[in-house]
Amino acid sequence: MELDTDELLASLTPREENPAIKTYQNTVSVACPACEKPFDDLVVCKQNPTSLNLSKQLDLCVGVEDEQAFIFTHKP
Numbered sequence: 001m002e003l004d005t006d007e008l009l010a011s012l013t014p015r016e017e018n019p020a021i022k023t024y025q026n027t028v029s030v031a032c033p034a035c036e037k038p039f040d041d042l043v044v045c046k047q048n049p050t051s052l053n054l055s056k057q058l059d060l061c062v063g064v065e066d067e068q069a070f071i072f073t074h075k076p
């Protein structure tokens with residue numbers, strides 16, 4: 001799988017950023033590069049390792065580019 005994050009991030013709406021992660025909302029139903037279903041949010045991990053404190057149960061798809069993890073969330 002080839003992950004073109006520049007193109008991906010250009011389509012998404014930035015939401016939250018903190019020292020560990022940056023989140024984007026998928027307001028235009030971009031397909032997930034892993035499973036090809038539209039995802040809800042993208043979480044970019046800026047620190048390695050990093051912890052995600054998820055408040056809800058989500059299905060996750062993960063890609064890595066330039067040693068950064070990109071986590072695509074799907075509501076089950």
Ligand SMILES: [Zn+2]
Pocket residue numbers: 032033034035036037039060061072074
């Ligand atoms: Zn997916």
